[in-house]
Amino acid sequence: MAATTETLVGVFAHVDTTVRALEELWAKGYHDVTVYTPVPVHEIEEVLERDRPLSRVRLFTLLGGLTGIVSAFLLTIWTSLVWGLVTGGKYLQLAPEGIVGASLPPFFIIAFELMVLFGGIATVIGMVVLGRLPRFRPSRGFDPRFTNDRFGIAVHCAPERSTSVREILREAGAEDVRA
Amino acid sequence: MSDSHATSPTFADVTRDVARTLAPPGNLYFGWMSVVALILTAGIVAWTGQIWWGMGMAGKRVPQMWAMYITSFVFWIGIGHAGTLISAILYLFRARWRTSIYRAAEAMTIFAVMTAGLFPLIHAGRMWFAYYLLPYPNQRDLWPNFRSPLVWDVFAISTYLSISTVFFIVGLVPDIAALRDVSSGWRRRIYAMLALGWEGADSQWRHYRRAYGLLASLATPLVLSVHSVVSWDFAMALVPGWHSTLFAPFFVDGAIFSGFAMVLILVLPMRHFFGLHTYIQEKHLDAMGKLILVTGLVLTYFYLCEIFTTLYSGDDIDKASLFWKVTKTYAWALWLMYFCNCVSPLILFWKAARTSPVVLYVVSILVLIGMWFERFNIIVPSLGHDFYPYTWGIFYPSPTDTMIVIGSFAWFFLLFLGFIRVMPSLSVVEVKETLPPPMKDKAHGSHH
Numbered sequence: 001m002a003a004t005t006e007t008l009v010g011v012f013a014h015v016d017t018t019v020r021a022l023e024e025l026w027a028k029g030y031h032d033v034t035v036y037t038p039v040p041v042h043e044i045e046e047v048l049e050r051d052r053p054l055s056r057v058r059l060f061t062l063l064g065g066l067t068g069i070v071s072a073f074l075l076t077i078w079t080s081l082v083w084g085l086v087t088g089g090k091y092l093q094l095a096p097e098g099i100v101g102a103s104l105p106p107f108f109i110i111a112f113e114l115m116v117l118f119g120g121i122a123t124v125i126g127m128v129v130l131g132r133l134p135r136f137r138p139s140r141g142f143d144p145r146f147t148n149d150r151f152g153i154a155v156h157c158a159p160e161r162s163t164s165v166r167e168i169l170r171e172a173g174a175e176d177v178r179a
Numbered sequence: 180m181s182d183s184h185a186t187s188p189t190f191a192d193v194t195r196d197v198a199r200t201l202a203p204p205g206n207l208y209f210g211w212m213s214v215v216a217l218i219l220t221a222g223i224v225a226w227t228g229q230i231w232w233g234m235g236m237a238g239k240r241v242p243q244m245w246a247m248y249i250t251s252f253v254f255w256i257g258i259g260h261a262g263t264l265i266s267a268i269l270y271l272f273r274a275r276w277r278t279s280i281y282r283a284a285e286a287m288t289i290f291a292v293m294t295a296g297l298f299p300l301i302h303a304g305r306m307w308f309a310y311y312l313l314p315y316p317n318q319r320d321l322w323p324n325f326r327s328p329l330v331w332d333v334f335a336i337s338t339y340l341s342i343s344t345v346f347f348i349v350g351l352v353p354d355i356a357a358l359r360d361v362s363s364g365w366r367r368r369i370y371a372m373l374a375l376g377w378e379g380a381d382s383q384w385r386h387y388r389r390a391y392g393l394l395a396s397l398a399t400p401l402v403l404s405v406h407s408v409v410s411w412d413f414a415m416a417l418v419p420g421w422h423s424t425l426f427a428p429f430f431v432d433g434a435i436f437s438g439f440a441m442v443l444i445l446v447l448p449m450r451h452f453f454g455l456h457t458y459i460q461e462k463h464l465d466a467m468g469k470l471i472l473v474t475g476l477v478l479t480y481f482y483l484c485e486i487f488t489t490l491y492s493g494d495d496i497d498k499a500s501l502f503w504k505v506t507k508t509y510a511w512a513l514w515l516m517y518f519c520n521c522v523s524p525l526i527l528f529w530k531a532a533r534t535s536p537v538v539l540y541v542v543s544i545l546v547l548i549g550m551w552f553e554r555f556n557i558i559v560p561s562l563g564h565d566f567y568p569y570t571w572g573i574f575y576p577s578p579t580d581t582m583i584v585i586g587s588f589a590w591f592f593l594l595f596l597g598f599i600r601v602m603p604s605l606s607v608v609e610v611k612e613t614l615p616p617p618m619k620d621k622a623h624g625s626h627h
Contacts, residue, residue: 013617014617014619016618016619016620017619035380035381036381038611039608039611040384040387043616048381052381055385055389055390057386057390057393058389061393075325076325079323080322083320085322103326106325109335109404110325110331110334112404113335113401114334116401116404117338119393120341120342121341123394123397124390126390127349127389127390128375131383131385132383135375135376138376138378142378144360145360146379147353147356148191148357149189149191149194
């Protein structure tokens with residue numbers, strides 16, 4: 001892939017010129033684009049979200065949260081069964097009709113806490129995995145200005161189309177276009 | 180909104196101004212560091228003495244086996260509530276004024292919970308057995324009692340510390356990337372490592388934003404649950420003055436009240452010494468002042484409810500306990516608390532007071548004093564005057580426990596002072612987000 005594509009980077013100082021360039025690229029059929037912004041920008045996200053699926057981080061959160069709830073109930077019920085601590089004259093035990101002998105509601109507190117804990121950690125794992133972090137070397141289109149005050153569009157295209165891309169970026173108002 | 184005198188800062192200004200806060204500090208900073216370190220050392224010496232000679236050093240005796248340490252534990256957990264309130268709840272409500280203070284508040288939360296976490300260890304005496312609190316497989320099949328509020332507390336607080344830390348780190352990643360790209364030398368190398376190679380690419384932001392929103396949604400009920408669980412440490416017991424369903428909301432409100440006071444205590448000097456007036460404006464101080472006022476009024480209402488339910492209950496022991504608290508040995512602490520928490524915030528009804536750093540600072544200090552004594556008044560007099568006269572007793576603090584409590588403040592401030600030196604104490608990304616985005620075609624938006 002790296003051999004057959006070229007990466008052109010347009011550096012923009014304004015949000016509206018960046019959006020204009022993106023619209024133009026979309027219209028011309030260039031979708032293999034990476035956009036760098038110092039902050040998340042709504043206008044840019046709107047353009048990008050047209051053909052990018054919603055982040056799947058929430059799936060991680062859901063699975064993490066459910067794991068937390070299940071493991072909390074397993075932990076609390078199982079330990080109460082192996083170590084029958086008598087409180088109020090009762091202790092938890094297995095009977096033919098199910099778990100009897102003491103109330104389960106106190107365990108909901110542990111379940112809630114572990115849901116939040118596992119869910120939160122899974123969310124971060126999701127963000128790291130899906131966002132391909134950590135990155136050990138900068139990507140081809142990155143420029144240090146993009147974390148400060150410039151917006152960047154890196155277009156990955158076939159070398160023979162680079163002049164047309166260059167033109168689109170320039171015309172939209174890029175301060176600088178580099179390969 | 181009337182903007183400040185100057186035109187609003189640009190994105191580059193924000194990066195530069197935040198990077199400026201990390202420039203080598205002056206003597207004043209090291210002076211404060213030394214003072215704080217000295218006090219902390221005294222606290223550590225006191226703790227060492229307590230470990231060496233035993234818990235008698237802490238002045239603990241029946242009936243007040245919970246005294247200064249548990250008071251301070253609850254106090255510090257309460258302080259830790261403002262940070263996640265600001266970063267999670269106010270994030271979900273899109274309160275834009277939070278952006279310039281939330282980083283400092285989040286750091287404060289983590290340090291406050293770290294401080295609070297010391298107290299159960301100090302209180303337990305042989306803190307090297309602290310792992311007994313956690314469920315771990317062992318030969319004798321001994322497990323903690325999951326029906327005990329103290330075990331809920333272990334789970335609530337460790338979850339709170341973990342999630343607050345995670346939230347804090349996630350928020351820091353893009354900011355550290357911004358600092359990485361404007362710094363040089365060894366700093367740059369460290370920031371590069373900590374930024375995980377963040378570039379602000381659309382694929383990163385997409386997952387980041389989603390993850391941040393989800394973390395905020397998870398942290399929101401967590402904030403409310405943690406102090407509720409702490410309150411159940413008391414409310415689940417039968418001690419008169421503790422056994423009340425009022426406790427959970429009462430504690431949560433008090434926590435937010437004291438947490439905001441601590442945020443002001445940290446943010447006001449930061450604003451002054453770093454010259455962050457462009458970012459932490461009067462409207463931010465005003466908003467925090469309003470929150471302190473509201474939570475203070477709610478707290479006053481809870482105090483009245485507490486008295487009312489006791490009087491209305493017809494329970495003689497409860498009434499006797501209240502009468503004793505209001506009029507006898509510890510009455511000064513109760514009335515000090517009423518003054519600090521109910522009367523002193525009333526000045527914030529005036530806008531001039533809410534925007535005056537000096538007034539806010541004084542009120543915040545009073546609120547912290549009041550809130551420390553609130554926990555003292557819940558714990559010490561209640562334990563000292565329960566069902567039977569032969570178990571009544573008066574607690575006297577000892578030099579050891581007093582020094583350890585003072586040392587805990589030093590530990591907290593040491594952590595915070597260290598933090599503002601090495602990490603962006605103002606969120607680069609979130610502050611930029613609240614600025615009007617740079618547009619070419621519109622006359623640079625002076626209105627919204």
